[in-house]
Amino acid sequence: MADALIFYTNPMSRGQIVRWMLEEVGAPYETQILGYGTSMKDPAYLAINPMGKVPAIVHHGRTVTECAAICAYLADAFPAAGLAPAAADRADYYRWLFFTAGPVEQAITAKSFGIEPDGDQQRMAGFGSLGAALDALESAVADKAFVAGDRFSAADVYVGSQIDWGLQFGTIPSRPAFEAYVAPLRDRAGYKRAKDIDNALIAEMQPAKPA
Missing domain, CATH: 3.40.30.10 (Glutaredoxin)
Known part of the structure; x- marks a missing residue:
């Protein structure tokens, strides 16, 4: 055990x-x-x-x-x-994994709370502004299949999940680079299995409809 x-x-x-x-x-x-x-x-x-x-x-x-x-x-x-990249590709791996978990998520949360940092506050906030964070995130995935090297990694699970969720619920605006990056991730067998499991659990948790 x-x-x-x-x-x-x-x-x-x-x-x-x-x-x-x-x-x-x-x-x-x-x-x-x-x-x-x-x-x-x-x-x-x-x-x-x-x-x-x-x-x-x-x-x-x-x-x-x-x-x-x-x-x-x-x-x-x-x-x-094989979900951790080679040592030569670890810089992008750590950079974008933790950038998305830090500044990007902070910026999205601040926006959802109605917080719009002014110029002085943007200098103090690690994410600066939502626009700046999303522009940086776009640079990580634009014209790339993966965020770190030439193969899928754990960073793609995290970055892909944040973009996938954001596009679905409108917390991340649709951009061609985001759509192109996340589309093949949604076709992965692991992604589909995970969604099937969680969607089934969500369905079980919903209150029964009256007959």
Whole structure:
């Protein structure tokens, strides 16, 4: 049991990113579904993630939280999956994986809260402005199949998930470079398996309609 890979998630969360990564890795894992405001706040889960948020994984008894960190960890923990690029391509790998997890997500969150930094605030905020963050992200994927080197990696799972989600829900505006980058990712078998699993779980969680 100590060697088990346990995945704590809710299908209506950023856990979908880690689900995709796990399906790309191909290793067996156990899923624990947690509820908002209920089991996520139980002492047993707070001992795993004091933030009371998902996703999280426990592997060999060690806990990893935060989607980008989990993706990077799984790529290293399961090298046979080939999801960590060669050393020569690690600069772009780390750069865009954590840029998307940091400035891009911060900028999107600020916008959703109605926060528009002025000129002085943009100098203090790591993301500057949403437009600046998205322009930088566009430069990472424009005319490229992958963000790091010439093959799919864990960075594509994370960056691709953020762009895919943003385009779907309108938090990232449609741009040709974004659409071209994410389209083939949606055709990956791992992506499709992950979506099928989470969509089925979401359907199960919906209240039954009256007859």
